[in-house]
Amino acid sequence: MHEKCGVVGISTADRDVARPLYYSLYALQHRGQESAGIVTHDGFQQYEHVEMGLVGDAFDEGDLDSLNGSNGIGHVRYPTSGSVNNCCAQPFSVSFKSGSLGLAHNGNLINTDEIREELAALGHAFTSDGDTEVIAHDLARNLLEEDLVRAVKRTMSRIHGSYSLTITHDETVLGVRDPQGNRPLCIGELDDGYVLASESAAIDTLDGELVRDVRPGELVVLHDDGSGFDTYQLVETEQTAHCFFEHVYFARPDSVIDDELVYEVRRDLGGALWEESGIETDVVMPVPDSGRAFASGYADAAPEGVDFAEGLMKNRYVGRTFIMPTQDERERAVRLKLNPIKSTVEGKTVTVIDDSIVRGTTSSQLVELLYEAGAEEVHVRIGAPPIVAPCYMGIDMASREELIAADKSVDEIREEIKADSLSYLSIGAIADALGTSDSNLCLGCVTGEYPYDIEGEQTDREVERPAVGHSSADD
Numbered sequence: 007m008h009e010k011c012g013v014v015g016i017s018t019a020d021r022d023v024a025r026p027l028y029y030s031l032y033a034l035q036h037r038g039q040e041s042a043g044i045v046t047h048d049g050f051q052q053y054e055h056v057e058m059g060l061v062g063d064a065f066d067e068g069d070l071d072s073l074n075g076s077n078g079i080g081h082v083r084y085p086t087s088g089s090v091n092n093c094c095a096q097p098f099s100v101s102f103k104s105g106s107l108g109l110a111h112n113g114n115l116i117n118t119d120e121i122r123e124e125l126a127a128l129g130h131a132f133t134s135d136g137d138t139e140v141i142a143h144d145l146a147r148n149l150l151e152e153d154l155v156r157a158v159k160r161t162m163s164r165i166h167g168s169y170s171l172t173i174t175h176d177e178t179v180l181g182v183r184d185p186q187g188n189r190p191l192c193i194g195e196l197d198d199g200y201v202l203a204s205e206s207a208a209i210d211t212l213d214g215e216l217v218r219d220v221r222p223g224e225l226v227v228l229h230d231d232g233s234g235f236d237t238y239q240l241v242e243t244e245q246t247a248h249c250f251f252e253h254v255y256f257a258r259p260d261s262v263i264d265d266e267l268v269y270e271v272r273r274d275l276g277g278a279l280w281e282e283s284g285i286e287t288d289v290v291m292p293v294p295d296s297g298r299a300f301a302s303g304y305a306d307a308a309p310e311g312v313d314f315a316e317g318l319m320k321n322r323y324v325g326r327t328f329i330m331p332t333q334d335e336r337e338r339a340v341r342l343k344l345n346p347i348k349s350t351v352e353g354k355t356v357t358v359i360d361d362s363i364v365r366g367t368t369s370s371q372l373v374e375l376l377y378e379a380g381a382e383e384v385h386v387r388i389g390a391p392p393i394v395a396p397c398y399m400g401i402d403m404a405s406r407e408e409l410i411a412a413d414k415s416v417d418e419i420r421e422e423i424k425a426d427s428l429s430y431l432s433i434g435a436i437a438d439a440l441g442t443s444d445s446n447l448c449l450g451c452v453t454g455e456y457p458y459d460i461e462g463e464q465t466d467r468e469v470e471r472p473a474v475g476h477s478s479a480d481d
C-alpha cells in the first residue's frame with residue numbers, strides 16, 4: 007500500500023475547528039484526492055465524517071455543522087493506482103476503554119504485519135489491512151497501562167517506517183513525526199490556538215504563523231484550550247531521512263519544509279541544472295505546473311538570449327495522468343492535459359523542463375507534441391536524478407517494471423522519448439540545494455538504497471529495526 011497523504015490537527019480556545027480543518031484540507035488537497043475526513047471532540051464525545059472524493063465534495067454545510075468541538079484532526083488520502091478503497095479512508099477513529107482515538111497518518115510503516123499479528127493474537131479485531139489501524143490499536147493498548155506520552159513512546163519504539171501523524175485522544179490533539187523525519191509536519195500559531203499540518207501552506211490559509219517543523223522523533227501535544235503546546239523528544243536521532251521528493255515534486259511550492267521554501271529550492275535546482283547540463287536554445291519552457299520553478303531558475307542562470315516562455319497550456323480540469331490505469335489512457339491524458347502554444351514553439355529550438363520522469367509517458371508525448379507544433383529541436387532537462395526504484399515510504403511512484411529508468415541508461419531513455427538531448431540533475435545538486443548531506447536524505451527512489459530495512463532491498467545505513475514483542479517505554 008502506498009499512501010501519500012496530508013494531515014492536520016487543530017486546537018482552539020473555544021471555536022469549533024471543523025471549518026479551519028476543512029480549509030486546511032483544501033490547502034493540502036494536492037497531497038491526496040481519493041478521500042477526505044475530519045474527526046473532532048467536544049470534551050464529551052467524538053464526531054467524525056470521512057468520505058471518498060475531493061475535499062469540496064466530501065463535506066457539505068450540514069456535515070461541518072455536525073462536527074462539534076474545538077479540537078480535531080483531518081486527513082486527505084492519495085489514490086493508490088487503480089484501487090478505490092474506502093476501508094482505508096481516514097482519519098481512523100475508534101473508542102477503547104482507554105478513551106476515543108482518531109488517527110491521521112502520512113507515510114508507510116514497514117513492520118505492520120508483525121504488529122498486527124501480535125495484536126490479533128491478543129484479541130484485537132482489525133477492520134482494514136492499513137497500517138493506521140495497527141498504530142491505533144497499539145496506542146490504545148499502551149494507554150491502558152501508561153500515560154499519554156509514555157504510551158506514544160512505547161508505540162514509537164515498536165513501529166518502524168515513515169510516519170507523520172496527527173492524533174486525537176479524547177479532546178487532546180497531538181502530532182508525531184518519525185525518528186528519521188521522512189515526511190514533513192509543522193506547527194503553526196493561530197490567534198486563538200495552534201495547528202499541526204503536513205505543510206505550512208495550510209497554516210497560511212488559516213492566517214496563522216509557522217512556528218517551526220516538528221523535529222524527527224518528537225511528540226507535540228497541543229493544549230486543548232488553545233493556549234500552547236508541550237513537546238517531548240521521544241526518540242533521539244543522529245541521522246535523518248527526509249524525503250527529497252517532497253521538495254522536488256510533492257509539496258506545494260509556497261510551503262516551507264525543514265526551513266526551506268520549496269519554491270526557492272526548486273529554483274536553485276533549476277539553476278544547478280543549467281550549471282550541470284545547460285544548452286542554449288531559443289526558448290526554455292516548463293511542463294506546467296510541476297516544472298515551473300525549475301524552468302524559472304534554469305532560465306535565470308542561462309545567458310541572455312535563452313528566453314523563458316510558457317509554451318505549454320495545461321487543462322486544469324484533467325486529473326493526474328498518474329492515476330490512469332492503462333498506458334493508452336495515460337498517453338491520451340497527457341494530450342488532454344497539455345497543448346503547445348504554437349507561436350512560442352514553431353521554428354524554434356526548445357528546452358522543456360520537468361521535475362521528474364517516472365514512466366516516461368509525459369516526456370515522450372511532449373516531445374512528439376512539440377515537434378508536431380513545429381519545434382526544430384527539443385531538449386529535455388529534468389530537475390531530479392533518474393527514478394530507478396520504487397518508493398516504499400509513502401509516495402505512489404509506480405512499480406520497478408514501470409519505471410523507465412529502472413533498466414535503461416540516460417541515452418536509451420533519450421532514444422525512447424525521441425528528444426535531441428536529455429539530462430537529469432545529479433544527487434549532489436539535490437543535497438546542496440537542500441543544504442544538507444545526502445546521508446540525511448531518503449534517496450531510495452534514485453539510488454535503490456533505502457534508509458530503512460525493507461525486505462528484498464538494499465539499505466544505505468545501519469538500521470535498527472525495533473523488535474516487536476515486549477518493549478517498554480524505558481527501553
Ligand code: AMP
Nearest residue numbers: 296328362363364365366367368402403
Ligand atoms: P511519467 O509521465 O510517468 O514519466 O510521470 C512524470 C510526470 O508525473 C511529471 O510531470 C511529474 O511532475 C509527475 N509526477 C512525478 N511523480 C509523481 C507522483 N508520485 N504522482 C503523480 N505525478 C507524479
